[in-house]
Amino acid sequence: MEGRELVIVKLGGSLITHKDKPLSINLEALDIVSNALSKSDLPLVLVHGGGSFGHYFAEKYGLKLKPSRVSAEGVAKTRLAMLKLDLKILNSLDRHGMNPYPLPPSNFVGYSVESQRRVFFSLIDYGLTPITYGDVLPKRGGFYVLSGDEITRMLSETLRPTRAVFLLNVDGIFEDLNQPESLIEELKPEDLTKIKLKSTDMDVTGGMKLKIKEAMKIAESGVDVIFVSGRDSERIVRALKGEQTKGTLVRGDRIG
Numbered sequence: 405m406e407g408r409e410l411v412i413v414k415l416g417g418s419l420i421t422h423k424d425k426p427l428s429i430n431l432e433a434l435d436i437v438s439n440a441l442s443k444s445d446l447p448l449v450l451v452h453g454g455g456s457f458g459h460y461f462a463e464k465y466g467l468k469l470k471p472s473r474v475s476a477e478g479v480a481k482t483r484l485a486m487l488k489l490d491l492k493i494l495n496s497l498d499r500h501g502m503n504p505y506p507l508p509p510s511n512f513v514g515y516s517v518e519s520q521r522r523v524f525f526s527l528i529d530y531g532l533t534p535i536t537y538g539d540v541l542p543k544r545g546g547f548y549v550l551s552g553d554e555i556t557r558m559l560s561e562t563l564r565p566t567r568a569v570f571l572l573n574v575d576g577i578f579e580d581l582n583q584p585e586s587l588i589e590e591l592k593p594e595d596l597t598k599i600k601l602k603s604t605d606m607d608v609t610g611g612m613k614l615k616i617k618e619a620m621k622i623a624e625s626g627v628d629v630i631f632v633s634g635r636d637s638e639r640i641v642r643a644l645k646g647e648q649t650k651g652t653l654v655r656g657d658r659i660g
Contacts, residue, residue: 410447410528411644412568414556417455417538418611419573419634420493426460427485433635434496437571440640442500446566447528448644449559450497450504450535453552457489458482458538462549471546479547483540490537497533505532509539509550513558520562557618561625567656568622569643570615571634576652577616590653591631593620619654629654 415437422428441448454462461467465478490506497504505527512520527534536559538552553570560568579586579598588595596616619629632643632651642649 408447408525408528408563408565410449410563410565411444412449412451412556412559412563412565413441413644414552414568414570414615415450415452415493416570416572416615416634417453417457417459417552419455419571420452421455421457421489423456423459426456427488428456429489429492431496433573434493436637437634437640438496438500438502440637441497441644442502443641444644446644448502448533449524449528449563449565450533451552451556451559452490452493452535452537454486454538455489457485458549461485462540467540467547467549469549469551471543471548473546479540482549486537486539490535494535497535502533503531504535507534507536509536509541509555512536513541513550513555517562520559524559524563551614553614553618557621560622560627564625565627567628567630567646568619569640570619570629570631571640572631573634575633575650576631577612587650588652590655591616591619592655596620623654623656626656628656 420430420434422430461482465474465482467474467478467482494504494506512523524534536555539550540547541550556568575587577588577591579588622629630643630651630653632639632649634640639649639651643651
Protein backbone atom coordinates (compact mmCIF):
# COMPACT_ATOMS: atom_id res chain seq x y z
CA MET A 405 0.00 0.00 0.00
CA GLU A 406 1.56 3.29 -1.08
CA GLY A 407 2.22 5.83 1.67
CA ARG A 408 1.71 9.56 1.73
CA GLU A 409 4.04 12.32 2.86
CA LEU A 410 2.76 12.92 6.36
CA VAL A 411 3.73 12.44 10.00
CA ILE A 412 1.53 10.92 12.70
CA VAL A 413 2.19 12.53 16.09
CA LYS A 414 1.11 11.12 19.45
CA LEU A 415 0.83 13.72 22.21
CA GLY A 416 1.38 11.88 25.46
CA GLY A 417 -1.15 12.44 28.23
CA SER A 418 1.68 12.73 30.76
CA LEU A 419 3.09 15.58 28.70
CA ILE A 420 0.03 17.72 28.05
CA THR A 421 -1.65 17.28 31.45
CA HIS A 422 -0.53 17.16 35.07
CA LYS A 423 -1.04 13.46 35.75
CA ASP A 424 -0.96 13.89 39.53
CA LYS A 425 -3.77 16.48 39.49
CA PRO A 426 -7.16 15.39 38.05
CA LEU A 427 -8.51 17.43 35.12
CA SER A 428 -5.43 19.66 34.98
CA ILE A 429 -3.96 20.76 31.64
CA ASN A 430 -0.27 21.59 31.23
CA LEU A 431 -0.70 24.78 29.22
CA GLU A 432 3.02 25.56 29.06
CA ALA A 433 3.88 22.17 27.56
CA LEU A 434 0.90 22.32 25.21
CA ASP A 435 2.00 25.73 23.91
CA ILE A 436 5.53 24.44 23.22
CA VAL A 437 4.10 21.46 21.36
CA SER A 438 1.59 23.49 19.33
CA ASN A 439 4.25 26.01 18.31
CA ALA A 440 6.66 23.28 17.19
CA LEU A 441 3.97 21.34 15.30
CA SER A 442 2.96 24.49 13.43
CA LYS A 443 6.45 24.57 11.87
CA SER A 444 6.14 21.13 10.27
CA ASP A 445 7.01 20.93 6.58
CA LEU A 446 4.79 17.85 6.22
CA PRO A 447 1.05 17.42 6.90
CA LEU A 448 0.29 16.02 10.34
CA VAL A 449 -2.25 13.67 11.87
CA LEU A 450 -2.42 14.16 15.64
CA VAL A 451 -3.45 11.73 18.36
CA HIS A 452 -3.56 12.62 22.05
CA GLY A 453 -3.85 10.60 25.22
CA GLY A 454 -6.20 11.08 28.15
CA GLY A 455 -3.77 12.14 30.85
CA SER A 456 -5.40 13.40 34.03
CA PHE A 457 -8.73 13.82 32.18
CA GLY A 458 -9.70 10.47 30.67
CA HIS A 459 -7.58 8.29 32.97
CA TYR A 460 -9.06 9.84 36.10
CA PHE A 461 -12.64 8.83 35.25
CA ALA A 462 -11.67 5.56 33.55
CA GLU A 463 -9.98 4.44 36.74
CA LYS A 464 -12.76 5.79 38.95
CA TYR A 465 -15.49 3.89 37.09
CA GLY A 466 -13.51 0.75 36.22
CA LEU A 467 -13.25 1.18 32.45
CA LYS A 468 -10.74 -1.23 30.91
CA LEU A 469 -8.95 -1.88 27.63
CA LYS A 470 -11.22 -4.91 27.16
CA PRO A 471 -15.03 -4.56 26.82
CA SER A 472 -16.94 -4.74 30.10
CA ARG A 473 -20.26 -3.75 31.61
CA VAL A 474 -19.75 -0.41 33.32
CA SER A 475 -22.15 2.29 34.46
CA ALA A 476 -23.64 4.68 31.95
CA GLU A 477 -22.50 7.49 34.23
CA GLY A 478 -18.91 6.28 34.00
CA VAL A 479 -19.02 6.09 30.21
CA ALA A 480 -20.57 9.54 29.91
CA LYS A 481 -18.20 11.27 32.34
CA THR A 482 -15.08 9.69 30.81
CA ARG A 483 -16.10 10.64 27.30
CA LEU A 484 -17.04 14.17 28.40
CA ALA A 485 -13.62 14.56 30.05
CA MET A 486 -11.91 13.56 26.79
CA LEU A 487 -13.98 16.07 24.84
CA LYS A 488 -13.04 18.81 27.31
CA LEU A 489 -9.35 17.96 26.95
CA ASP A 490 -9.65 17.78 23.17
CA LEU A 491 -11.22 21.24 23.09
CA LYS A 492 -8.34 22.72 25.08
CA ILE A 493 -5.84 21.16 22.68
CA LEU A 494 -7.84 22.36 19.67
CA ASN A 495 -7.80 25.92 21.01
CA SER A 496 -4.02 25.80 21.43
CA LEU A 497 -3.48 24.41 17.92
CA ASP A 498 -5.85 27.00 16.49
CA ARG A 499 -3.89 29.83 18.12
CA HIS A 500 -0.84 28.59 16.26
CA GLY A 501 -2.62 28.47 12.89
CA MET A 502 -2.87 24.68 12.62
CA ASN A 503 -6.49 24.55 11.37
CA PRO A 504 -7.29 21.52 13.58
CA TYR A 505 -10.23 19.25 12.77
CA PRO A 506 -11.49 17.03 15.62
CA LEU A 507 -12.14 13.47 14.55
CA PRO A 508 -13.44 11.20 17.36
CA PRO A 509 -12.47 7.52 16.97
CA SER A 510 -16.14 6.64 16.46
CA ASN A 511 -15.84 8.47 13.10
CA PHE A 512 -13.38 5.95 11.68
CA VAL A 513 -12.76 2.92 13.94
CA GLY A 514 -14.32 -0.15 12.38
CA TYR A 515 -14.40 1.41 8.93
CA SER A 516 -12.58 -0.19 6.00
CA VAL A 517 -8.98 0.82 5.34
CA GLU A 518 -10.10 2.55 2.16
CA SER A 519 -12.77 4.53 4.01
CA GLN A 520 -10.34 5.56 6.76
CA ARG A 521 -7.78 6.75 4.24
CA ARG A 522 -10.46 8.71 2.42
CA VAL A 523 -11.61 10.44 5.62
CA PHE A 524 -8.13 11.50 6.74
CA PHE A 525 -6.64 12.40 3.38
CA SER A 526 -9.66 14.44 2.31
CA LEU A 527 -9.19 16.60 5.43
CA ILE A 528 -5.42 16.87 4.89
CA ASP A 529 -5.87 17.80 1.23
CA TYR A 530 -8.28 20.55 2.32
CA GLY A 531 -5.56 22.07 4.51
CA LEU A 532 -6.87 20.79 7.84
CA THR A 533 -5.02 18.95 10.61
CA PRO A 534 -6.99 15.88 11.76
CA ILE A 535 -6.77 15.27 15.50
CA THR A 536 -8.16 12.27 17.32
CA TYR A 537 -7.74 10.82 20.81
CA GLY A 538 -8.09 7.89 23.15
CA ASP A 539 -11.77 7.32 23.83
CA VAL A 540 -14.53 5.08 25.18
CA LEU A 541 -16.25 2.94 22.55
CA PRO A 542 -19.11 0.40 22.62
CA LYS A 543 -18.47 -3.28 21.93
CA ARG A 544 -20.31 -6.53 22.65
CA GLY A 545 -22.90 -4.96 24.93
CA GLY A 546 -20.32 -3.08 26.98
CA PHE A 547 -17.68 -0.37 26.61
CA TYR A 548 -13.91 -0.32 26.38
CA VAL A 549 -11.07 2.19 26.35
CA LEU A 550 -9.25 2.54 23.04
CA SER A 551 -5.90 4.10 23.93
CA GLY A 552 -4.20 6.84 21.96
CA ASP A 553 -1.15 4.61 21.54
CA GLU A 554 -3.27 1.90 19.95
CA ILE A 555 -4.93 4.45 17.65
CA THR A 556 -1.49 5.71 16.61
CA ARG A 557 -0.51 2.17 15.62
CA MET A 558 -3.81 1.59 13.78
CA LEU A 559 -3.48 4.82 11.80
CA SER A 560 0.19 4.14 11.03
CA GLU A 561 -0.74 0.80 9.50
CA THR A 562 -3.63 2.36 7.57
CA LEU A 563 -2.22 5.72 6.43
CA ARG A 564 1.39 4.56 5.92
CA PRO A 565 2.98 7.84 7.10
CA THR A 566 6.55 8.97 6.53
CA ARG A 567 7.18 8.45 10.26
CA ALA A 568 5.41 8.33 13.63
CA VAL A 569 6.55 10.59 16.48
CA PHE A 570 5.70 10.03 20.14
CA LEU A 571 6.02 13.18 22.24
CA LEU A 572 6.85 12.31 25.86
CA ASN A 573 7.49 14.09 29.13
CA VAL A 574 10.95 12.44 29.20
CA ASP A 575 13.79 12.32 26.65
CA GLY A 576 12.98 8.91 25.17
CA ILE A 577 13.14 5.24 26.16
CA PHE A 578 15.54 4.39 28.97
CA GLU A 579 16.92 1.07 30.11
CA ASP A 580 16.21 2.46 33.57
CA LEU A 581 14.33 5.73 33.95
CA ASN A 582 16.19 6.35 37.21
CA GLN A 583 19.50 6.43 35.31
CA PRO A 584 19.66 9.43 32.92
CA GLU A 585 22.69 7.99 31.10
CA SER A 586 20.73 4.87 30.07
CA LEU A 587 18.81 6.51 27.20
CA ILE A 588 18.45 4.05 24.30
CA GLU A 589 19.25 5.89 21.05
CA GLU A 590 18.01 3.09 18.79
CA LEU A 591 15.62 0.51 20.17
CA LYS A 592 15.67 -2.97 18.66
CA PRO A 593 13.53 -5.99 19.57
CA GLU A 594 16.45 -7.65 21.33
CA ASP A 595 16.79 -4.60 23.60
CA LEU A 596 13.39 -5.13 25.20
CA THR A 597 14.79 -7.52 27.78
CA LYS A 598 17.12 -4.78 29.03
CA ILE A 599 14.35 -2.33 29.83
CA LYS A 600 13.04 -2.16 33.35
CA LEU A 601 9.41 -1.71 32.35
CA LYS A 602 8.24 -1.06 35.89
CA SER A 603 10.57 1.93 36.02
CA THR A 604 9.30 3.29 32.73
CA ASP A 605 5.62 2.55 33.33
CA MET A 606 4.50 6.10 33.90
CA ASP A 607 0.72 6.00 33.90
CA VAL A 608 -2.06 3.86 35.27
CA THR A 609 -3.10 2.27 31.95
CA GLY A 610 0.17 0.72 30.90
CA GLY A 611 2.08 3.84 29.95
CA MET A 612 5.49 3.30 28.44
CA LYS A 613 5.05 -0.47 28.24
CA LEU A 614 2.09 -0.04 25.88
CA LYS A 615 3.88 2.66 23.86
CA ILE A 616 6.86 0.38 23.24
CA LYS A 617 4.60 -2.52 22.26
CA GLU A 618 2.67 -0.41 19.74
CA ALA A 619 5.86 1.24 18.44
CA MET A 620 7.31 -2.17 17.64
CA LYS A 621 4.18 -3.05 15.67
CA ILE A 622 4.40 0.26 13.77
CA ALA A 623 8.05 -0.43 12.91
CA GLU A 624 7.13 -3.93 11.72
CA SER A 625 4.79 -2.27 9.20
CA GLY A 626 7.79 -0.38 7.76
CA VAL A 627 7.35 3.01 9.49
CA ASP A 628 10.12 4.64 11.55
CA VAL A 629 9.09 5.60 15.09
CA ILE A 630 10.75 8.36 17.10
CA PHE A 631 10.31 8.91 20.84
CA VAL A 632 11.29 12.45 21.81
CA SER A 633 10.73 14.98 24.56
CA GLY A 634 7.71 17.19 23.94
CA ARG A 635 9.23 19.82 26.23
CA ASP A 636 11.92 20.80 23.74
CA SER A 637 10.71 22.65 20.65
CA GLU A 638 13.88 22.13 18.63
CA ARG A 639 13.85 18.37 19.23
CA ILE A 640 10.20 18.16 18.16
CA VAL A 641 10.90 20.02 14.91
CA ARG A 642 13.93 17.82 14.14
CA ALA A 643 11.96 14.64 14.89
CA LEU A 644 9.14 15.72 12.59
CA LYS A 645 11.70 16.15 9.80
CA GLY A 646 13.32 12.81 10.58
CA GLU A 647 16.60 14.50 11.52
CA GLN A 648 18.86 13.10 14.21
CA THR A 649 18.09 14.44 17.68
CA LYS A 650 18.18 13.34 21.28
CA GLY A 651 15.56 10.63 21.70
CA THR A 652 14.91 7.01 20.75
CA LEU A 653 14.51 5.67 17.23
CA VAL A 654 12.72 2.43 16.36
CA ARG A 655 13.71 1.79 12.77
CA GLY A 656 10.95 0.61 10.44
CA ASP A 657 11.49 -2.78 8.86
CA ARG A 658 11.13 -2.02 5.17
CA ILE A 659 11.98 -5.52 4.01
CA GLY A 660 9.01 -7.56 2.81
